Amino acid sequence: MEVKARAPGKIILSGEHAVVHGSTAVAASIDKYTYVSLRFSTPSDNDDTLKLQLKDMSLEFSWSVSRIKEALPESGSLRSSTPASCSMESARSIAALVEEQNIPEGKIGLAxxxxxxxxxxxxxxxxxxxxxxxxxxxxxGSGLGSSAAFCVALVAALLAFTDSAGLDVNQQGWLLFGEKELELVNKWAFEGEKIIHGKPSGIDNTISTYGNMISFKSGNLTRMKSNVPLKMLITNTKVGRNTKALVAGVSERTLRHPDAMAFVFSAVDSISKELSTIIQSPAPDDLSVTEREEKIEELMEMNQGLLQSMGVSHAVIETVLRTTLKYRLSSKLTGAGGGGCVLTLLPTLLSGTVVDKVITELESSGFQCFIAGIGVKGVEICYGVSS
Amino acid sequence: MEVKARAPGKIILSGEHAVVHGSTAVAASIDKYTYVSLRFSTPSDNDDTLKLQLKDMSLEFSWSVSRIKEALPESGSLRSSTPASCSMESARSIAALVEEQNIPEGKIGLAxxxxxxxxxxxxxxxxxxxxxxxxxxxxxGSGLGSSAAFCVALVAALLAFTDSAGLDVNQQGWLLFGEKELELVNKWAFEGEKIIHGKPSGIDNTISTYGNMISFKSGNLTRMKSNVPLKMLITNTKVGRNTKALVAGVSERTLRHPDAMAFVFSAVDSISKELSTIIQSPAPDDLSVTEREEKIEELMEMNQGLLQSMGVSHAVIETVLRTTLKYRLSSKLTGAGGGGCVLTLLPTLLSGTVVDKVITELESSGFQCFIAGIGVKGVEICYGVSS
Structure with missing residues (x-):
């Protein structure tokens, strides 16, 4: 009994920070995934432990299932079809189980x-x-929704063998859940996100579950279907940032300059709405793909300027912007800013040579680059694979 | 009979480009001057020519006064107290007089x-x-109002020996004109600006004539008195730009994204108004000088972000911003953008060592830096000096 699940990461296309002040924001899934493989032990394995292997970090944690049962007795009474929040008591018990393991320090979010x-x-x-x-x-921790992708993929794998999955275990290849099952995955993943982040917005797990794009405003999420494939160069500056401090900084600036900042947020709201319209408009012919991309580039550049006027850019982000500008490519920070990742639209007609040059130059500055398709499918599972 | 006049240059503190779309802008004089010395020939000189020496370019042009009289007969009938526009006919005659001289090509605006x-x-x-x-x-040609300063200083020197001057030629040191005389200087200088720029806004000659600061909106200029000395580092990127194309680019972007851009312009308007209030508020005690400077820095940063969202920044401007940011100094482009000059506020309490370091780093990138006091007196004249 084995299953593998994969869930995509996300980017914020427009509206980060301004969304806290009532503006519309747009987020999209990317074709970079977190994979979770689940294999139940068989009696012949003669193993009564639950093992968690984090391959990228070469870490493994394990607990005997009887130890978990003892620590979390009420978990046994929960039903997979009814997502539940972790109680304070369970949180304490879990903290004890985690402490028993040797979790390396300095890995933020690992515990x-x-x-x-x-x-x-x-x-x-x-x-x-x-x-x-x-x-x-x-x-x-770079704003690409890695924790949500982990929770979503984990929940999908865990639900794959329950009645809630609604899938045929003999089917081959990557499978999508139905709407009702996706809702269940999303809710459970949100409970996981709450443990990791305290007060998550729910945007990351929703994008990772459903894929594609969403617009959100004042806590309301609207799913959107993109009609055009978009490719982004994502540059990880590897500069860590303090999201809470950045959000607080924008709020303080808003208190100091309420009129100007209100207009800045309204400008971002207009940009997000325009972006939503462009993304959802009927698929254009080949000629107007370029026009559409140019519009998106211009909106990205405008949004970046507005983020700079909010004070959330960073010297390292400017370095990326300056480098991509040399190649006439448009970029904006994505997420909290102050470091983190930068998006650069890669137009359909852009030559691979230019892309290679930009990446070489960015990587020589110590950044990590990857190319991502935008607005891809959400979580998928695959039965019977070996991990 | 000799007189020297000096007229200050100007910077745009906030609102460039947005002013074209109805926002308020704020401009200020700087303590960098154009000097014009005028010495009438005496009979003993035995010289009947009018000589123009441009010392910085090591250029000299001269015309016999009878040649000028022949070419511009109607000039003799004009009165110094009544500023007049150059007629089409005079413009043609002047063009012929200029053509007779060997004007080096490539010096924009020289002819x-x-x-x-x-x-x-x-x-x-x-x-x-x-x-x-x-x-x-x-x-x-770097947006610091050099042509207006030339016209204002020239007019001041020319008026210094007429009845319109209203000054005592035996007074020592730099002298200021009275209000009525300044108005006359300003109007004549505007006629000169029209010959140089076609359709000048009148901001440059007004700042150069009256000094201090002005706010302007929809063609209305309001003179302001700054209550706090401000020092700016002005970095000339030496990258030439096409002001007309930059202005047109913002208008085109406004047509493509009317809602977002309207909010961007409104944000700039709020920034200019706030800046005007801060500048004119009563002189603060020493402690709050820093607070005031921090507010101005924040407004500059916000304005720069908004200029970026209008698309008028340039890689070379970003280089300056990035360099000054390393030293925690706030900068914005001034004027048309796309090159030109960048302003960096130098706080009162900033150590000279830091200023030296910033300048060294900027100059090593090939830029030209100078420090300017902001909001200084307007045009002044000095009798009896030798040029």
């Missing part, structure tokens, strides 16, 4: 990720011995 | 500057032989 794993696993699957293997193409 | 000189000289002083010597601390 909380392991906690989310224990809660989701025990709540959905109870106390079965198994091995869960995680690999990811998403850099951690 | 039109010489034309303005001939018109202003002959209109205000008629056909007296004299030597006019021009030197300037203002880089040409």
């Amino acid at each position: 909380s990720g392991v906690s989310a794993f224990l809660w989701l696993y025990s709540s959905i699957q109870g106390f079965k011995p198994a091995t869960v293997v995680v690999t990811s193409e998403l850099p951690l | 039109s500057g010489v034309s303005a000189f001939l018109w202003l000289y002959s209109s205000i002083q008629g056909f007296k032989p004299a030597t006019v010597v021009v030197t300037s601390e203002l880089p040409l």
Whole structure:
């Protein structure tokens, strides 16, 4: 009994920060995934432990299932079809289980990720011995939704063998869940995100679950279907940032300059709305693909200027912008800013030589680059693979 | 009979480009001047020519006054107290006078500057032989109002010996004109600016004449008095730009994204208004000088972001921004953008060592830096000096 799930990361196309002040934002999935393989132990394995292997970090944690059962007795009574929040009591028990492991220090989010794993696993699957293997193409803590992708892929794998999956285990290849099942995945993943982030917006897990794009405003999420394939160069500056401090900085600036900032946020709102319209408009013919891309580039450039006027850019982001500008490519920061990742639209007609040059130049500055398709499908599972 | 006049250059503190779309802008004089010395020939000189020496370029042009009289007969009938526009016919005659000189090519604005000189000289002083010597601390064509400063200083020197001056030629040191005389200087200088620029806004000559600061919106200029000395580092990127194309680019972007751009312009309007309030508020005590400077820095940063969202920044401007940001200094482009000059506020408490470091780093990138006091007095004259 083995299953593999993959869930995509996300980018914010427009509206980060301004969304906190009531503007519309647009997020999209990217074709970079976190993979979670789940294999239940068979009696012949003679193994009663739950193992979590984080391949990218070469880390493995394991607990005997009886130890988990003892620590989290109420998990056994939960039903996989009814997503539940981790109680304070369970959180304490989980903290004890995590502490028993040797979690390396300095890996931000690692302990909380392991906690989310224990809660989701025990709540959905109870106390079965198994091995869960995680690999990811998403850099951690860089605003690309790696924690949500982990939660979504994990939940999908865990639900794959329950009645809630609604899928035929004998089907081959990557399979999509139905709408009702996706809703269940999304809700459970949100519970995991709460353990990791405290008060997540729900945007990351929604994008990772459903894929494609969403617009969100004042807590309301609207799913959108992109009619045009977009390719982005994502540059990870590898500069860590303090999201809370950046959000607070924008709020303080808004208190100091309420009139100007209100107009800045309104400008961002217009940009997000225009972007949503462009993305959803009927697929254009070949000629107007370029026009559409130019419009998106211009909106990205405008949004970046507005983010700079909010004070959330960073010297390292400017370095990326300056480099891509040399090649006449448009870029904007994505997410919290102050470091993190930068998006650069790669137009359909752009030659591969130019792309190679830009990447070489950015990587020589110490950045990490990858090319991502935008607005891809959400979480998928695949039965019967070996991890 | 000798007089020297000096007229300051200007910077746009906020609102460039947005002002074309109805926003408020704020401009200020800087303590960098264009100097014009005027010495009438005496009979003993035995010289009946009008000489124009441009010291910085090591250029000299001269015309016999009888040749000028022949070419511009109607100038003799003009009165120095009644500013007059250069007629089409006079413009043609002047063009012929300019063509007779060997004007080096590639010096943008040189021929039109010489034309303005001939018109202003002959209109205000008629056909007296004299030597006019021009030197300037203002880089040409970089948006610092060098042409207006030239016109204002020239007009001031020309008016200094007329009844319109209203000054005592025996007074020592730099003298200021009275209000009525300044108005006359400003109007004549505007006629010169029209010859050089076609359709000038009148901002440059007004700042150069009256000094201090002005706010302007929809063609209305309001003079302001700054209550706090401000020091700016002005970095000349030496990258030439096409102001008309930049202005047109913003208008085209506004047509493509009317909603977002309207909010961007409104944000700039708020910034200019806030800046005007801060500048004119009563002189603060020492402690709050820093607070005031921090507010101005924040407004500059916001304005720069908004200019970027209008698409008028340039890689070379970003280089300056990135360099000054390393030293935690706030900068914005000033004027048309696309090159030109960048302003960096130098806070009162900033150590000279830091200023030296920034300048060294910027100059090593090939830029030209100078420090300017902001909001200084307007045009002044000094009798009896030797040029």
